[in-house]
Amino acid sequence: MKHTESLNKAQKEAVLHTEGALLIVAGAGAGKTKTLTHRIANLVALGVKPTSILAVTFTNKAAGEMRERVFTLLSSAGGQQNMGVPLVTTFHSLCVRILREFALEANIPKRFVIWDRDDSVRAMKAILKGMDLEWNPSGVLEMLSRQRGNGVKKSVFAEQSHSHKEKTLLHVWELYDKALSNGGALDFDDLLIRALSLLKDNTTVRQLLQSRWNYIHVDEYQDTNRVQYELVRLLGEKHGNVCAVGDVDQCIYTWRNATIENLLSFERVFPNTKTVLLEQNYRSTRTILTAANGVIEKNKNRVPKNLYTENGTGDPIGLFAGHNEDDEAAFVASKTLLEIQKGVAPSHIAVLYRNNFQSRALEEAFLSRTIPYKVLGVRFFERREVKDLLSYIRAALNQKSRGDIERIIGVPTRGIGKQTLAKMFAGEEMSGASGEKVRAFLALLERIRFACETLPASEAMRYTLEESGLLGFYSKESGTHTREEARERLLNIHELLNLSARHDSENPPEGLDRVLEEAALASEQDELKEGANAVSLMTVHASKGLEFETVFVTGLEQGLFPYVRGTETEKDRDPEEERRLLYVALTRAKKKLFLSYADSRARYGTRESTTPSEFLLDIDPRLVEHATYESEESTIN
Numbered sequence: 219m220k221h222t223e224s225l226n227k228a229q230k231e232a233v234l235h236t237e238g239a240l241l242i243v244a245g246a247g248a249g250k251t252k253t254l255t256h257r258i259a260n261l262v263a264l265g266v267k268p269t270s271i272l273a274v275t276f277t278n279k280a281a282g283e284m285r286e287r288v289f290t291l292l293s294s295a296g297g298q299q300n301m302g303v304p305l306v307t308t309f310h311s312l313c314v315r316i317l318r319e320f321a322l323e324a325n326i327p328k329r330f331v332i333w334d335r336d337d338s339v340r341a342m343k344a345i346l347k348g349m350d351l352e353w354n355p356s357g358v359l360e361m362l363s364r365q366r367g368n369g370v371k372k373s374v375f376a377e378q379s380h381s382h383k384e385k386t387l388l389h390v391w392e393l394y395d396k397a398l399s400n401g402g403a404l405d406f407d408d409l410l411i412r413a414l415s416l417l418k419d420n421t422t423v424r425q426l427l428q429s430r431w432n433y434i435h436v437d438e439y440q441d442t443n444r445v446q447y448e449l450v451r452l453l454g455e456k457h458g459n460v461c462a463v464g465d466v467d468q469c470i471y472t473w474r475n476a477t478i479e480n481l482l483s484f485e486r487v488f489p490n491t492k493t494v495l496l497e498q499n500y501r502s503t504r505t506i507l508t509a510a511n512g513v514i515e516k517n518k519n520r521v522p523k524n525l526y527t528e529n530g531t532g533d534p535i536g537l538f539a540g541h542n543e544d545d546e547a548a549f550v551a552s553k554t555l556l557e558i559q560k561g562v563a564p565s566h567i568a569v570l571y572r573n574n575f576q577s578r579a580l581e582e583a584f585l586s587r588t589i590p591y592k593v594l595g596v597r598f599f600e601r602r603e604v605k606d607l608l609s610y611i612r613a614a615l616n617q618k619s620r621g622d623i624e625r626i627i628g629v630p631t632r633g634i635g636k637q638t639l640a641k642m643f644a645g646e647e648m649s650g651a652s653g654e655k656v657r658a659f660l661a662l663l664e665r666i667r668f669a670c671e672t673l674p675a676s677e678a679m680r681y682t683l684e685e686s687g688l689l690g691f692y693s694k695e696s697g698t699h700t701r702e703e704a705r706e707r708l709l710n711i712h713e714l715l716n717l718s719a720r721h722d723s724e725n726p727p728e729g730l731d732r733v734l735e736e737a738a739l740a741s742e743q744d745e746l747k748e749g750a751n752a753v754s755l756m757t758v759h760a761s762k763g764l765e766f767e768t769v770f771v772t773g774l775e776q777g778l779f780p781y782v783r784g785t786e787t788e789k790d791r792d793p794e795e796e797r798r799l800l801y802v803a804l805t806r807a808k809k810k811l812f813l814s815y816a817d818s819r820a821r822y823g824t825r826e827s828t829t830p831s832e833f834l835l836d837i838d839p840r841l842v843e844h845a846t847y848e849s850e851e852s853t854i855n
Contacts, residue, residue, distance in 0.1 A: 225256060232461075232494040233257045236264065239454075239488035240461040241481075245525040246510070246805035247501025247765070250463050251284055254435055257461065258304055259291035261433055268292065270430065271304035272453070274312055275437035277741045280763055281308050284437070305431070309446055310406060310739050313413035317404070318731070320423050324416045329731075331403040331612050331619045332738035336600065338405050340621060341397045345390055353390075360473075362391055366407040367443040367475030369414075402618040406739075410445045417452045428456035438763075439464035439484070443475035451487065460488055466520045470759060470799045472792070478519065497523050499805075501765055503532025506811050509837045510804040516836055517794045535837070536812040536845035539830070543579040546816045550770050551583035552847040553812060554753055557768050562810075564590050566767040568754045570803050572779040575821070576772060577755050584753065594756035599737040603692050603707040604714050607679065608737055610686050611730055614666035630691040632659060662686065674722035675729030676715050683711060758803045769807035771800070774815040774831040800833050812845065 222230045229249060232242050233256050244250035254273065262268050273288070275281050285306040292303070307315070314332065321328040333341070342355035365375055372391055379385050398405060404412060417424045434454045436442070439462035442450070454460035462484055469478045485491040499507050507527050514520070536553070540546035550569055558564055569580055569591075577593055584591045598604060606629050613622040620643060627634050634642075638652045648656055662685065669681040683689045692707045717736075721729030754766070773779050780796035804811065813834070818827050 222256065222260070225253070226498055228494055228496050228498070229253045229256070232496070233260050235492050235494070236261060236266075237459065239458055239484075239491040241484045241488075241491050241493045242461065242463040242496060243481075243493065243521050243523060244463055244465055244496040245499060245523055246465065246468060246802070247499040247527075248496035248525070249498075249500055250437070250496060251280075251287065253496065254437060254461075254463055255284060255287040255291055258288050258433075258435065262292060262301075262304075266433060267301060268304045269302035270432040271435070272312075272431040272433070273304060273306045273435040273437070274309055274450075275306075276308060276441055277763065278308060278311075278736065278739065279741070280437065281306055281311070308739065309442075309449070310409050311735065313409040313449075314735050314739075316413045316416065316427070317409065320416060320420070323420050323423055324412055326404070326412065327402045327616070327618075329402070329616050331401060331616050331622070332409070332735060333398065333401075333403045333405040333621075334599075334738045335406075336605070337403070337621055341401075342390075342394060345393045345397065349386075349390070349393075351386070351390075358387070358390060361387060362394065363407055364475055366411055367445060369444040369448065397620075400618065401620050402616045403621075407445075410449065414445050414449050414452070417449065424452060425456075427453060432457045433459045433461070435461045435463070437463050438468075440466055440469040440478050440481045441471050441474075441476040442480045443477060444480075447477075447480045454488075458488065467514045467517070467798055468762070468802050470762065470795060470802055472795055482519075482521070495523050497525050499525050499527040500529075501808050502527060502805060503529050503809060505532045505535060505841050506804060506807050509535055509811070509841050510801050512838055513797055513804065513833055513836045514801040517797055519794055533810055534843040535841050536810075537834075537842045538812065538814040538845045538847070540814060540816040541818070542816050542825075543576070543819050544583070546772060546814050547579040547583035549814060549845070549847040550580060550772060550812070551587050551589060553770070553845070554584070554589055554768075555587055557810065558589070562767050563751060564753045565751045567770075568756065568761060568764070568766040568768075568806060569770045569772060570756060570758045570761055570806070571772050572758060572781050572799075573773070574757060580755055580772070584755075590752040591755055592750060592752040594754060594760045598710070598713070599740045601707075601710050603688070603711055604737075607683060607686075607688055607711060607714060608734060610663075610666060610682050610688070611670060611679070612734060614663045614670055614682070615727060615730070617660075617663060626686070627659065630687045634659065670727045670730055672726055674726065675724070675733055676719040676722050678726065678730060679715055679718045679733075683715075758799050761806050762802055765806055765808055767808050768810040768812075769803070770812045770814065771803045772814050773819070774800075774813055774834060775819065775828040776831055777828070778819070779831055780833065797833060797836075813842075 222233055225233060229252065232240065232253050242250065242253060244253070258271055258273060261271060273284060275284060288304055288306055317324050317326060317330070318328060321330070338359055339355050342359055346353050346355060346358065372388070372395070375391070376388055379388050398408065417427065431453060434450065436450055450460060462481065464481045466478045466481055469476060485493060504527055507525060511525055538546065538549045540549060554567055557567055571577065581591070581593065606626060609622040609625045613619050613626060624639065627639060632655055634655050638648070638656060641648055642656050647653070665685060666682050670678045673681060692711065693704060718729070718733050721732045724732065779800065780793055815830050816828060818825055
């Protein structure tokens with residue numbers, strides 16, 4: 219068959235299994251995306267309606283790549299033009315789609331706002347300040363997310379709360395939910411929880427969606443939490459055609475409530491499951507793969523597999539021991555420069571680290587050598603000017619969105635202070651200058667709302683930019699805006715207009731809904747744009763699913779990688795997750811791999827002596843050569 223010609227035996231077996239549950243255990247670089255997309259194309263070739271096929275993954279980038287591959291395969295097959303297309307999306311986007319369609323049944327506003335991380339932190343700060351609690355807002359949100367991601371309801375948590383801290387956290391939870399409700403908003407956890415509640419509680423909706431998607435595919439299944447698992451189980455309950463793809467060895471998100479138990483118990487949950495192992499790695503050299511296998515095989519809680527490759531042996535792994543973080547960074551930058559001089563494109567090189575603070579020394583070393591680089595973590599949609607423009611749209615479409623109104627009320631300045639704003643939120647009648655300013659602001663939101671509901675997405679965005687005064691505000695230089703900063707902000711705003719134009723064909727305001735959704739659900743990987751020829755600096759977590767010709771894994775020191783948190787004891791930490799994280803890092807490399815550590819490192823304002831990571835002992839020393847950079851530098855001069 220055409221859709222199996224380029225597949226190996228195991229991939230072909232997975233593609234041809236069309237009825238019943240299927241578990242694909244896919245090692246790193248084993249062609250899981252290729253297998254999934256060919257399986258979808260084969261189903262369509264066999265007569266399955268494309269619109270009855272659902273594929274879900276975790277990041278916009280992964281969903282976009284899968285969607286593109288599926289469309290290419292279907293287009294090459296021909297004859298599918300009028301049959302619709304499969305839905306390839308992320309978990310959160312799927313839930314947004316379901317909740318918008320069935321907002322009435324879910325008892326939520328159809329125009330609900332999606333709170334991103336910044337929105338949640340801002341609301342939590344206000345709550346903690348009002349309660350006079352000196353808690354870390356991000357830490358509190360993580361505690362709540364852990365409960366919600368595990369499917370724990372507030373009522374159950376209340377019954378289990380006995381200590382003063384637990385009861386206080388419950389009160390914080392109640393106030394946070396109230397803030398969401400008052401703003402007509404849902405946060406990331408809510409999107410999943412509300413969709414699951416809808417499926418559980420509404421038989422009509424559940425049956426309709428079960429009939430809509432006869433074939434369900436879930437990528438990165440090892441990263442699902444309890445709520446996502448229940449969503450998949452309920453959606454696939456009627457037909458049983460659930461295909462899960464995952465690898466326990468790459469489960470690195472337990473801190474986000476992911477549980478490898480979902481993958482380990484798949485065969486028990488879905489009767490008569492067929493299991494296929496994808497063990498041939500197409501990405502890395504034998505040396506890199508052997509090193510990665512040496513690290514991961516020490517873990518006990520995993521599905522045993524023999525990952526192998528027919529690629530060449532490749533170069534030895536370079537291991538560098540620096541005196542400190544600056545010495546390590548100088549090594550990385552110098553070796554990067556040599557790789558570029560050998561013909562490796564900067565965009566094909568990645569520098570990975572366990573914690574974000576490690577990027578400082580690396581950036582300085584790259585800057586001093588004028589090596590183009592990009593740090594993942596500063597997201598486009600988090601830039602001030604972008605968030606301001608989006609907040610105008612969100613506030614216009616949902617005037618209950620208090621957080622958005624608080625953000626934009628003074629951008630540009632309108633002379634509306636905190637007291638006036640409080641009266642406005644309370645619905646108090648105001649006379650005089652204050653009342654006039656509030657009425658002018660609300661009239662502005664109404665004009666923007668009308669534009670959003672009648673104009674194509676990019677035109678509505680442009681109207682908002684001009685009518686709000688943001689264009690003039692960000693165009694001019696001031697005490698806080700240099701000419702270069704003003705130029706950069708305008709470039710970012712125009713990029714937002716370009717992104718909005720992609721949705722101009724959708725009926726207003728659905729196009730803007732899509733833009734707002736993409737902005738709220740964007741991940742670090744979405745910043746990796748094609749054509750940006752720069753070295754990528756990122757955490758190992760952010761590198762998941764990516765691949766590069768040359769990879770540097772830095773900071774391989776005890777306490778840093780494996781990471782030990784300040785409050786964590788040896789008994790509490792999970793070395794298996796840290797080992798999985800290193801396995802992910804090593805298997806990002808295709809041809810060249812460098813590992814490095816420092817004898818001392820500045821952390822939290824003090825310099826600490828360090829010892830090499832215990833994981834280095836798991837790599838066969840015959841695969842490694844000790845690297846220096848002085849001699850290479852002399853060859854450059």
